[in-house]
Amino acid sequence: MFPITQTLTLGREIQYAEPSETASGDPFEWQVAFHYSEALFKGFSGPIGSGKSRALCYEALALGYGNPGCLGLIGAPTYPMLRDSTLLAFRQMLDENDVPYRFHKSEYSLLLLESGSQILFRALDNFERIRGPNLAFFGVDELTYCRPESWLRLEGRLRDRKAKRLCGFASWTPKGFDWVYDRFIGPDKKPGYEAFLAEQNPALPADYYKRLGASYSERFYKQEALGEYLNVFSGQAYYAFDRKAQMGNVIYKPEHPLFWALDFNVNPLCSVYGQVINGLVRVLDELVLPNSNTLAACEEFLARTAKLAGPLQVYVYGDPSGEGRRTAASRTDWQIVREFFRRYPDRFSAQFRVPSAAGPVKDRVNCVNAQLLNYAGKRRLFLNTTCGELAKDFEQIVWKADPSGRALVELDKSDLMRSGNERSKSYKYRRRATPSTPARRVRQRLPCLHLLLRSRSRPDPNTRLAKLPRTLQH
Ligand SMILES: Nc1ncnc2c1ncn2[C@@H]1O[C@H](COP(=O)(O)OP(=O)(O)OP(=O)(O)O)[C@@H](O)[C@H]1O
Numbered sequence: 001m002f003p004i005t006q007t008l009t010l011g012r013e014i015q016y017a018e019p020s021e022t023a024s025g026d027p028f029e030w031q032v033a034f035h036y037s038e039a040l041f042k043g044f045s046g047p048i049g050s051g052k053s054r055a056l057c058y059e060a061l062a063l064g065y066g067n068p069g070c071l072g073l074i075g076a077p078t079y080p081m082l083r084d085s086t087l088l089a090f091r092q093m094l095d096e097n098d099v100p101y102r103f104h105k106s107e108y109s110l111l112l113l114e115s116g117s118q119i120l121f122r123a124l125d126n127f128e129r130i131r132g133p134n135l136a137f138f139g140v141d142e143l144t145y146c147r148p149e150s151w152l153r154l155e156g157r158l159r160d161r162k163a164k165r166l167c168g169f170a171s172w173t174p175k176g177f178d179w180v181y182d183r184f185i186g187p188d189k190k191p192g193y194e195a196f197l198a199e200q201n202p203a204l205p206a207d208y209y210k211r212l213g214a215s216y217s218e219r220f221y222k223q224e225a226l227g228e229y230l231n232v233f234s235g236q237a238y239y240a241f242d243r244k245a246q247m248g249n250v251i252y253k254p255e256h257p258l259f260w261a262l263d264f265n266v267n268p269l270c271s272v273y274g275q276v277i278n279g280l281v282r283v284l285d286e287l288v289l290p291n292s293n294t295l296a297a298c299e300e301f302l303a304r305t306a307k308l309a310g311p312l313q314v315y316v317y318g319d320p321s322g323e324g325r326r327t328a329a330s331r332t333d334w335q336i337v338r339e340f341f342r343r344y345p346d347r348f349s350a351q352f353r354v355p356s357a358a359g360p361v362k363d364r365v366n367c368v369n370a371q372l373l374n375y376a377g378k379r380r381l382f383l384n385t386t387c388g389e390l391a392k393d394f395e396q397i398v399w400k401a402d403p404s405g406r407a408l409v410e411l412d413k414s415d416l417m418r419s420g421n422e423r424s425k426s427y428k429y430r431r432r433a434t435p436s437t438p439a440r441r442v443r444q445r446l447p448c449l450h451l452l453l454r455s456r457s458r459p460d461p462n463t464r465l466a467k468l469p470r471t472l473q474h
């Protein structure tokens with residue numbers, strides 16, 4: 001049996017994890033260090049799949065046995081994450097080891113029958129609800145996806161007088177220099193706090209992290225798969241773009257279909273078309289139409305593609321909100337595009353790929369960066385020399401920061417597009433625009449390239465990209 005501390009033991013055999021060819025099933029070094037820590041508040045930070053949830057569950061089980069008859073709590077950022085991941089992992093550990101328990105679904109609590117201690121399972125997105133109980137211990141999975149207020153509420157409940165060992169603990173994947181970093185790791189970390197850094201899990205399939213390297217951008221890989229603390233959301237959003245390496249003479253290849261990606265929510269109305277050949281996105285041209293409308297964009301697309309021998313197969317990607325917005329002609333943007341293609345059945349064969357939601361901004365940016373340059377060092381997105389505005393977007397869109405310079409996971413929309421004549425004067429004004437610029441529309445175009453990329457990639461269900469956005473949306 002793996003001993004937890006000198007004073008607390010589970011009093012029964014617990015197999016920490018399933019043994020495999022590459023792992024004995026005993027806790028990894030970083031898990032041992034975490035469990036041995038006697039800090040009042042401790043954390044476990046590490047790459048995706050490094051055994052964070054397993055460590056969290058084991059710690060909760062150990063404290064449940066070490067604090068007989070007491071109350072503990074296990075939390076996760078949202079209810080779906082709690083139900084589908086953390087609770088599942090906890091029950092799996094109990095079942096694998098024949099630990100007797102009773103789960104009360106109506107209360108979402110679990111009674112450990114041998115120690116008589118009870119564990120509440122709670123989603124922490126509504127931290128106002130965390131009131132009442134005096135806790136002997138609490139553990140939070142994926143803490144970096146929780147608000148600091150929820151942690152503070154839990155801290156305030158850690159006061160069970162019957163407890164032999166009070167402890168608040170958490171596991172997480174790094175998310176830059178955020179409140180979790182400040183509290184547990186940074187130079188001004190709180191007294192009584194300790195954090196342990198995990199490494200990649202050797203028990204996972206041999207090519208697991210390598211595969212992530214091919215689909216993650218360099219910075220995102222370092223954060224998610226190496227567990228590093230980085231300013232992922234600071235400075236240039238599309239930092240991976242290199243004009244010299246990625247802009248040149250991109251030629252149309254008639255044997256491959258076209259894509260056309262549109263964004264209706266910007267002025268100028270922007271779209272790009274190109275081809276995807278062997279996984280390489282080749283942008284042939286951009287359509288930038290100031291003060292225009294969707295129909296005009298369609299006509300422009302017709303004119304620009306006139307030189308290409310038809311009929312043309314076109315995959316149309318775009319902004320889901322195009323269904324909702326009504327134009328002066330009182331039709332939705334997508335209706336207009338559909339009608340346009342219906343008018344030219346001999347010229348185009350169009351298929352629409354419009355998702356129901358655009359997805360979180362950090363994922364959108366990351367998937368474009370991964371295409372611009374993945375961790376393996378491969379560039380898979382190229383622009384024709386005519387795509388000057390798109391290149392400028394890549395170079396100039398920056399992440400937003402709060403007044404003290406801390407990164408916010410939002411693109412900076414302060415660099416706003418000037419309208420009408422003012423806009424058309426010169427591109428040079430954009431760099432000078434300040435948050436107080438009296439401009440009307442947001443200059444952030446990159447017309448829906450992320451939608452093209454995301455719908456093409458088949459996400460690995462184990463990756464955070466596939467998992468977190470879905471669960472966090474609830
Ligand atoms: N010490 C260990 N030895 C062998 N396998 C382990 C060990 N710790 C965890 N595992 C296994 O590794 C896999 C990933 O573990 P776990 O889910 O705890 O990681 P995680 O860091 O929480 O992952 P994610 O980042 O996806 O939330 C699981 O199948 C788990 O059982």
Ligand SMILES: [Mg+2]
Nearest residue numbers: 052053054141
């Ligand atoms: Mg986990």
